[in-house]
Amino acid sequence: MWRYLLPIVLFAILIGFFVAGLRRDKETLPSPLIGKPAPEFTLPRVEDPSKQISNAEFAGRPYVVNVWATWCVGCRQEHDALLEIARRGEVPLIGLNWKDDLALAQQWLAQLGDPYVASAFDQEGNVAIDWGVWGAPETFLVGADGTILYRHISPITLEIWEREFVPRIRQGRARE
């Protein structure tokens, strides 16, 4: 009478899914932009709003875009790691200051140090939408050919930098 076994079999499959479900990492939502050309933006600079910064200036070499804001607790956590990454100088860091207050942002960089080559002031949030940003901090790696290679959500650490970003940068360089 196989039909009496059906409930327990179905249940076992369900439990199997749940056991696997407990282990899965829900944080890493892969960006649909990976492998696609990075959207171009031109925005005022945080340091000096009368000047502009555009990521087109960095075409032809890899760079990193880091989404940050003064209201973001995780950004404060990752700031020291960013300073160290900037110090190592492998690739330029561009900041995307998201939905922030200009004066507070300038104060933040002045007080805590500025790891960025320049920070773009995205007050409207339109650039962030184009990049598919849904929280801060987020860090994008753009390759020399202008495509987005990787996105990391949540505060970046040196360990993550070395594990995920550096190999991809080196790989890109080897291909050139």
Add this chain to the structure above:
Amino acid sequence: MAAELGHFALILAFCLALPQAFFGLAGAATRRTHWMAATQRAAAGQFVFVAISFGCLAYAFYQNDFSVLYVVQNSNSGLPTFYRFAAVWGAHEGSLLLWLLVQAIWTLAVAGLSRSLPVQMTSRVLGVLGLISAGFALFILTTSNPFERSWPAAADGRDLNPLLQDPALAMHPPMLYTGYVGMSVPFAFAVAAMLEGKLDSMWARWVRPWTNIAWMFLTLGIALGSWWAYYELGWGGWWFWDPVENASFMPWLIGTALIHSLAVTEKRGLFKSWTLLLAIAAFSLSLLGTFLVRSGVIESVHAFASDPARGLFILVFLGLCVGGALTLYAWRAPHFRSNAGFAPISRESFLLLNNVLLVAACGLILLGTLYPMILDLLQLGRISVGPPYFATTFLIPMLPLVLLLSPGQHAEWKRASFGRTKRLLAVLAAAALLIALGLSLAVYGWHSALTAIGLAIALWVILSSLIEPVQRWRKGHSLSAAVLGMSLAHFGLGLFIIGATVVESYGEETDLSLAPGQSAEVAGFTFTLNSLSNVSGPNYEAVEAEVAITREGKPVATVHPQKRVYRVQRNPMTEAGIEGGWNRDLFVAMGEPLGEGSWSFRLQYKPMVRFIWLGAFVVALGGLIAACDRRYRQRVPAREMSPAPASASTV
């Protein structure tokens, strides 16, 4: 001191749950009377200690004992006393202790009210309940202890989540848990029957009142949650198909199927294995709901802080309980087949279709809730399944179900001929259709064919559920509680469908900015912002608006929505100003200050929305009344009952 006492009491409760389980199951298996008697005492003792433990936690809250970590996390010295008590179940650890307390109360009730049952059955039931209690107690003691100390003691607490500082929401978990835990009783009866190797219609008679009461509480708990979401969250919605809401709805659907399946098993001795499976499924879904909320496997606005370690424990517990029961099922259910039958058109076949559709609906909700997780695990990407999916697909099994309800409740057992009722049903169907069209065309305006169909079916259900009570009253026959309960529950369902259909089809809302003196119009009502002022509450500060509502120049009401900021947690909370009526609600919620004295507002017109919860309440009442039927309280010992042949119009 109270915390240590509470912790110790909990350990004792666990220690008593184990002998309750052992003596209950082993005593019944070996027919040792003194062991079976010991089960009852262990159950009583377990209740006493769980109550002491819970009382100690409540006392810690009452005394603002901020050396207890759980109190620090969920209370504050400014918190009003009522909410200090409600904060006991405000987060994961305390809510589990509440679950355990409710389990102990149900166990005690079963022990006390089962005098006329064979002692072996009772012992087994108590034994299974003891295993469940032991599992929960162990879970609390090892992973979720509410009595942990915080040294040094904090100066003050982090306050109860402001969302929970509300009377309806304070009562929602106790009601809901009483329902969830209550489903463990039919589960225990099912396991007991399988262990005994005997399942008959008398067993169904014992189980029905317990199932009805548990189901009633589940109905009330869900309705309370829905009502709270409506008036507290500020957006006028009453159901969001959030995974945690779905987790409470699924056991309700299966519980409904179980009630109907038990009716057939009691009356005709049929559907035994279906009833068993449904009884196992109802409690399994309760446990599954607990798992989904606390493990972090599913994303939800409701979820408690997720913790995979806790999730694993619940999953193992779920696996053992349900896996064990289903293994027993695979072994025993083949023996429970009945050789009796029924005609293609009969109450039995209507009830079979009813249950199939309810199980289909439950399966759909389960699939939709788990699909994102399953796809992700299979590396097929991340998707979301939300209200647009559920709202559409849920209607597919539900429409036929509600349509079949009206003839189904009048079909006779074994072979339905309907007799004169056939004509009456047709007349009422025509009347329902006419009234529905009238409402659609004349009163509210045409919305869609689906709206008219929904109204027509709901009206048919309402009218046809009155047939039997009215007929019996006119003939001077007595109306048994079972028949009255059934009619009332179906009547309530009709009310609910009318409320849901009308408010979703004809509700209107507008978002706009208002400064004092300005007005806006929604659905013929004029809303005027008279003034804005600052007010202070016991633990919050607020901006209060006075909004006058008029219709065609005549004043209707004045409401006072607030935007509150709780001093400790600093989340802004919207308290909507609602002018409620039996046929419509007028709903005003404040958004944000826009500068220069004006604020954004959401104004809503919600026709017939109260029928949603009125309907749910009537349904629950029907369940309660049906459980009080005289035959469940007969004190004749089981042996002496001689089964009577099934007849036409009883449930």
Add this chain to the structure above:
Amino acid sequence: MRALLLAVVMMAWAAAAMAIDTAPAFEDPAKQARYERLARELRCLQCRAETIADSNAFLAADLRKQLRQLIAEGKSDQEILDYMTARYGDYVLYKPRVTPRTWLLWAAPVLFVLGGGALAAVVILRKSRLPDSDPSDPGLGAS
């Protein structure tokens, strides 16, 4: 003091956005209806399980603004949904697309109902051939 505290907190939150829109509704009721429907189909990623219509987060407000603009530009529903999924993935859609991966999800209602109906039919047919009563347990019938 209390009023000051309230004002400060309120101003801080005014910087955050609102779930209540104060942009004027579309003149064209059809467009407004589309806006309201689509806002309920898009997920707010900054919050836990809310639509952009219901969410208080500023990302939700930004996306509502973007939605409004796309509708005003005359984009079709499909183009708008494609715009959103190009940036956020299928995760942002509360109404899953109909693709080979989700066919089971969308076919399920009809499958379950028809399957259940077929099962019920089989059972009913079998039961209609059995005798009226089983002497071993005829049931308890009327009370």
